[in-house]
Amino acid sequence: xxFDSQYFIELFASGxxxxxxxxxxxxxxxxxxxxxGLINFAHGEIYMIGAFVFFLASSxxxxxxxxxxxxxxxxxAASIFWAGGYGYTVEKIAYKPxxxxxxxxxxxxxxxxxxxxxxxxxxxxxxxxxxFPEVIPEFDFLEPFASTFSSSDFVIWVTTVIVMLxxxxxxxxxxxxxxxxxxxxxxxxxxxxxxxxxxIISATFIIGSALAAVGGIxxxxxxxSIHYYIGFIAGIKAFTAAVLGGIxxxxxxxxxxxxxxxxxxxxxxxxxxxxxxxxxxxLLVLILIFRPAGLLGRAETEKV
Amino acid sequence: MITAKDxxxxxxxxxxxxxxxxPILGMRVDPLSDNILWRLKNVMWVGLGTVVLxxxxxxxxxxxxxxxxxxxxWHHLMGTPPHKIVEKTAHRDSLINRVITNPRQRAILCxxxxxxxIIYPQVxxxxxINIMIMAFLYIMLGLGLNIVVGMAGLLDLxxxxxxxxxxxxxxxxxxxxxINFWMALPLGGIFAGIxxxxxxxxxxxLRGDYLAIVTLGFGEIIRVILENWxxxxxxxxxxxxxxxxxxxxxxxxxxxxxxxxxxxxxxFVVITIFVVNRLQDSRLGRAWLALREDExxxxxxxxxxxRTKLAAFSLGAFWAGIAxxxxxxxxxxxxxxxxxxxxSAMILSIVVLGGMGSIVGVILGALILILLPExxxxxxxYRMLFFGAILVLMMIFRPQGLISVVRRKYDIDSIKAExxxxxx
Numbered sequence: 001x002x003f004d005s006q007y008f009i010e011l012f013a014s015g016x017x018x019x020x021x022x023x024x025x026x027x028x029x030x031x032x033x034x035x036x037g038l039i040n041f042a043h044g045e046i047y048m049i050g051a052f053v054f055f056l057a058s059s060x061x062x063x064x065x066x067x068x069x070x071x072x073x074x075x076x077a078a079s080i081f082w083a084g085g086y087g088y089t090v091e092k093i094a095y096k097p098x099x100x101x102x103x104x105x106x107x108x109x110x111x112x113x114x115x116x117x118x119x120x121x122x123x124x125x126x127x128x129x130x131x132f133p134e135v136i137p138e139f140d141f142l143e144p145f146a147s148t149f150s151s152s153d154f155v156i157w158v159t160t161v162i163v164m165l166x167x168x169x170x171x172x173x174x175x176x177x178x179x180x181x182x183x184x185x186x187x188x189x190x191x192x193x194x195x196x197x198x199x200i201i202s203a204t205f206i207i208g209s210a211l212a213a214v215g216g217i218x219x220x221x222x223x224x225s226i227h228y229y230i231g232f233i234a235g236i237k238a239f240t241a242a243v244l245g246g247i248x249x250x251x252x253x254x255x256x257x258x259x260x261x262x263x264x265x266x267x268x269x270x271x272x273x274x275x276x277x278x279x280x281x282x283l284l285v286l287i288l289i290f291r292p293a294g295l296l297g298r299a300e301t302e303k304v
Numbered sequence: 305m306i307t308a309k310d311x312x313x314x315x316x317x318x319x320x321x322x323x324x325x326x327p328i329l330g331m332r333v334d335p336l337s338d339n340i341l342w343r344l345k346n347v348m349w350v351g352l353g354t355v356v357l358x359x360x361x362x363x364x365x366x367x368x369x370x371x372x373x374x375x376x377x378w379h380h381l382m383g384t385p386p387h388k389i390v391e392k393t394a395h396r397d398s399l400i401n402r403v404i405t406n407p408r409q410r411a412i413l414c415x416x417x418x419x420x421x422i423i424y425p426q427v428x429x430x431x432x433i434n435i436m437i438m439a440f441l442y443i444m445l446g447l448g449l450n451i452v453v454g455m456a457g458l459l460d461l462x463x464x465x466x467x468x469x470x471x472x473x474x475x476x477x478x479x480x481x482x483i484n485f486w487m488a489l490p491l492g493g494i495f496a497g498i499x500x501x502x503x504x505x506x507x508x509x510l511r512g513d514y515l516a517i518v519t520l521g522f523g524e525i526i527r528v529i530l531e532n533w534x535x536x537x538x539x540x541x542x543x544x545x546x547x548x549x550x551x552x553x554x555x556x557x558x559x560x561x562x563x564x565x566x567x568x569x570x571x572f573v574v575i576t577i578f579v580v581n582r583l584q585d586s587r588l589g590r591a592w593l594a595l596r597e598d599e600x601x602x603x604x605x606x607x608x609x610x611r612t613k614l615a616a617f618s619l620g621a622f623w624a625g626i627a628x629x630x631x632x633x634x635x636x637x638x639x640x641x642x643x644x645x646x647x648s649a650m651i652l653s654i655v656v657l658g659g660m661g662s663i664v665g666v667i668l669g670a671l672i673l674i675l676l677p678e679x680x681x682x683x684x685x686y687r688m689l690f691f692g693a694i695l696v697l698m699m700i701f702r703p704q705g706l707i708s709v710v711r712r713k714y715d716i717d718s719i720k721a722e723x724x725x726x727x728x
Contacts, residue, residue, distance in 0.1 A: 039513045052328060059333045060340050078327075085324050097700045105699045107459055107516055108656055112695025115649050119689040124328040124346075130335070232645070236524070239517055274532040281521035288514055289506045 006148075011269040012262070013149035017222065019261020020160035024215035025238030026245070026253040027167065028087075028208030034184040034248035035204050036099070041110035042090050043212060044235020045117035048228060050083035050213025051132070051220040052121060058133055072135050079217055080210045086117075087209025088202055096198070114232070122228040129227045132220040152222045163214055164254060167207070171250065176203055184248070233277060237264075240284040246297020255295055306362045318354040325350045400664060400707055418574075425566050430559060433566050437634060439674040440569035441627055446654040446666040447576050448623030453652070454661035454709075455589060456616035457596030458508075459516040461648050462523030466496040466621040468530060468643035470628020475543040475638045476536070485549040489629050496625025500618035508613040523648055530640035542639035546632050565634060572630065576623065580663055583619075592616055593661075646688055653691040656698050659705025668706060 025047055032040045057075035066074070094113045098106040136152040171177035182190040183200045191197050219234070220226045237260065245256025260280060267279040287294065329346040333339070403409045425433045445467065452460045470492035477483040477491065507518045530537050537543070548561055549568060556564060583589045591612045594602040603609050632638050650673065658669025673694075677687045698705065 039517060049328065056327045056331045056333060056340070059338060060331065063338070063340055082324070082327060085320075089320070089324060094696050094700075101699070101703065103513070104453075104457060104459055105703055107513055108652070109696045109699040111461065111516075111649060111652070112692045112697075112699070114692070115646065115688055116692030116696065119686075119692060121328055123685065123689065124325075125332060128335075130333070233524075236517065236521060240521070243514070243517075275528065277528050278525050281518075281525050284521055285506065285518055288510055288518060292510065292514070 007269070009148055011265045013153055014269075015262035015265030016258070017149075017153045017156050017261070018265055019241075019258035020156050021215045021219045021234075021257075022238050022241040022260050023254045023257025024160060024163065024211050024218075025234060026241040026257045027250065028212050029239050029242040030245070030247055030250060030253040031180075031204050031208050033242070034250075035180065035187075035201055036095065038095060038106050039110060039239065040090075040095075040205075040208075041107075041235065042094070042113040042117055043087075043208065044231035044233075044238070045114050045121075046083050046087050046090070046209045046231070047212035047216040047234055047238075048226070048231030049086050049117065049121060049216075050079045050209070051216035051226045051230070052125060052228075053082040054079035054213075054217045055130065055132055055220070055226055058135065062133070068135075068137075075135075076214075076217060079213045083209040083213035083216070084206040087205040087212075090117075091202060091205040096201075114235070118228055118232065125228065127228065129225045132224050132226050134224065135217075135221045152218075156218045156222060159214065159218060163211060167211070167250070170207070176200070180204060237277075237280050240280050240287075243284060243294055244287050246294025249294070249296045252294055252296035259295070306359075306366070310362060314355055314358045317358060318351045321354045322347050322351040404664060418570075421570055422567075425563055430562055433562055435675065435678050437562075437566055437569050438678075439671055440566075440573050441631060441634070442651065442654060442670040442674050443573050443667050444576050444627040444630075445624060445651045446658070446670045447580050447663065448620045448627065449651050450655050450661065450663070450666045451580065451583070451592075451623070452616050452620035453655055454659075454666070455584065455596065456592040456613060458613060458616060459513075460519045460617070460620065461516050461645070461652070462503075462519035462521070462526070463620070463624055463651055464643045464645070464648040465519075465523040465526040466500060466624035467628040467631070467647070468526050468640075469496040469499050469621075470625030471632040471638045471642075472530065472537065472543075472628075473625070474629040474632045475546050478546055479543055485547070485629070485633050489626060492629035493622045493625040496628065497618045497622035499625075500621025501614060504614045504617040508610055508617065520645065520648075523643075523645060527640050527643050530643070537640070540640060542637055544637040546636050546638070548633050548636065569630070572626070577663060577667075584663075588612065588615055649688075649695075650691055653694050655705075657694055657706060659707045659709060661709040662705060662707045665705045665707035665709075 025043065028043050028046070029040060032038060032043070054075050057078040058071055061071040061074060090113055094109045095106050098109055134152075136155045139151045139154065169177075171180060179190065179195045179200050180203070182193070182195055183197055187197055190200075215234075216231075220230075238257070241256035241260045242253050243256070244260055245252025245254065260283065263283055264276060264279055268276045325347055329350065330342065330344050332341045332343060334341050403413055424436065428436075445463070449460065449463050452458050452463070473492040473495045474483075474485070474488035477488055483491070503519070503522055507515055510518065531540055533539070549565065591602070591607045594605065594607060595609065595612055599609060631642075635642075654669040654673050655666055656669075657665075657673060658667065659665030673691070677684050677690075683690075
């Protein structure tokens, strides 16, 4: 068979875009998992709510007649604020009371929250697909690459890189970040040295939700539509990415996201697009069988 | 009592919820004109609702306080010495549990319930019978999932996949080979059980939360395959014209068919209850309970962890498969849409609401969650919202479910008392 390099590069670019988004969402999963040891099933819904808030805010601001750049800034800020707010509230309602409960309880509660938020948005907004405004302009300097990737691809990559850098800075160098790492390592010990663990957990949820909101805005603008169900599939896939990279590990989440995005893009490009979701899940099952600790994770030893 | 601090807190939380719901509930974009439609009334309702909800515990305290005051006042006026408040005995089982543990009362209860179920279709119309058949179906599904989640403590979020396997087994075998309901019934169960085994082998050594997400993924995979493998499954168009169950080759009128299906379902549910009940007391059932409580201790006692888990997984799947065959026969058609994740979430809600591990609880849970939305038609669009909320609220306020499992306990106190009496 003839190898079509142009097609290959296109698939590569679209895989990179998908992977960046998965990475952004996966970070939320992995951070929460690292600190409270819980799969936050509602995380995908936060991503969806972020996209919806951006949609509503941008529509409102367009009606008010603001210029494009101001609209994007304010709507993004609103989206991050509300997504963070939902993340914070979900943690307070559904997870905090269950912190010392048996393992199954917070999981079931998380699934309940996910179902609840999905239907909440469906009832509050609409069950139809909504057209999402195209907020990313066409850049002139990208003209030569127009056949390979679009401006929105480019913006997604750049934003992802910037967000990752900010996140790394927060975690490595700020007080909150240090407290987060301490809490992840040993919650009781962190409490003993005077860290307000509840605050740190809240902060983790808020940061994770903000990342998800950014991901939600970017991908919705890329695909051009939103729907109350988008969070569910994206959520599972991002979780897959987090597991792939090694859950609890932040570079792992990014790597996992990129690997998953690439794998999906090539699989759909060379095999069949109808089974896109099947590839991701099969990859998840394979990873869990052969390397449950993930690519960058450390294997947990069972202590008796 | 309500202090100023409480009131401030209540108002703050309500205000926060109003802000939170402002965009999703308070705004909507008019798809025709792209204008914003404000629906601030919704947000006001949210605010009011959160104030009421938060005040409830305070009001309850107020009520108790007033009640105690009234009683004291009464005694004061009558000149009687106030009664000492007798502490209620701490270990009082709920009424239903006391009935089930007493063999004679249990037999009477079963007889009454069974008689009522048998008379039921004679007094109501066909629509009601159909709803009841649905409820029975969910009792079967709930009891199947109960084996996996309730007894063995494995959170299976893809349970609906096995249900789908059962339904499609019957639909496809009937379509291609003309196999009838009675042949398909065991085949559907066995097929689903094999799927359970296949999925179980690789993933059962995973920890609880990984298991949840992999089963969730598996459920989605099955649905996606059903939707896309058009040559085999006809995709989203589904398979139609599936015959109902046959009755010794006799032709039945449509209303007779419904009655027949109803009584069949009663039979299936009774069999399910019997089997699950026996399983619970079996060596395997006890191994499941032990595994749920503490895996490491369980292994130390010499229980083969993987085999026990696999047994739970495939038995649960077997039940779902059987329910799937019945579902296909009742609806006369199968579509991939019927097997979405929400269905799994619903079955999970049934088990969680009723009480994980409790057979009576699961039956009650299924009846509540299936019948209630049917009779509250106006509220039916809020059904899934309600199910989600149930999962969260039950976990926070009553994790053991409406009816908690009767735990067999070795009652040391009573034995000691007996020994004392014997010694004296």
